[in-house]
Amino acid sequence: MKADFELVTDRLILRPYKNVDLLDLVEAIQQSDDTLSRWLPWCSAHYNQHDAHEWIHASQQNWLYDICYEFAIFHRDDDEFLGSISISNLSEITNSGELGYWIKSSAQQQGFATEACREAARFAFSKVKLTRIEIVTHLGNLASQRTALACNAKFECTARNRVIEDGHPINGLLFSLIPTDIPQNPAPRGNES
Structure with missing residues (x-):
């Protein structure tokens, strides 16, 4: 899939990662250690430019081979880097994927x-x-659970051994979306360039 395009919402621009995002990514992760590291173990104050370079390169390869789709999230007004969202764990058998953010x-x-x-x-x-x-969210990650519900995702179950924490499987909460849960926009919002 072509990785050189943007998705545009009322307040946001989502686009594949570029090398120029490296410093913004490092800064965002380092400043968010206190709120994210419990759920994302790689998110730490020690995350550095080498880590970001490797991740951005892997992300670009994922797009090239349609393995996973990671987007950098920016504010439309000032291009501030806000975070990341991905569609991963793609399965041809079930025609499904996993949304992480x-x-x-x-x-x-x-x-x-x-x-x-x-x-x-x-x-x-x-x-x-x-x-x-x-x-899929950790049992205690209330912010992520609220986001899932706000997106109109349906809670399905507590899935046993669905999340890995400190190298051990633990239970996670499973939410799902199908196409009818997300209204399509009347006009295309993607800005393909």
Whole structure:
């Protein structure tokens, strides 16, 4: 899939990662250690430019081979880097994928994750042609659970051994989206360039 395009919402621009995003990514992760590291173990104050370079390169390869679709999230007004969202764990057998997201600490609780999730889900359903998206959260991650519900995802179950924490499987909460859960926009919002 062509990785050189944008998804545009009322407040956000979502686009594949570029090398120029490296410093913004490092800064956002380092400043968000206190709110994200419990759920995302790689998110730490020790995350550095080498880590970001490797991740951005892997993300670009994922797009090139249609393995996974990671988007950097920016504010439309000032191009501030806000976080990341991805469609991963793609399965041809079930025609499904998993939606994951994080927003840096200073931009949390402003509805950015919900807005980005809705647009990423539209992309997954209309462009990737998935018929199911799963959102899996830690039992204690109330912010992520609220985001899933705000996106109109349906809670399905407590899935046993669904999340890995400190190298051990633990239970997670499973939410799902199908195409009818996310209204399609009357006019295309993707800005393909």
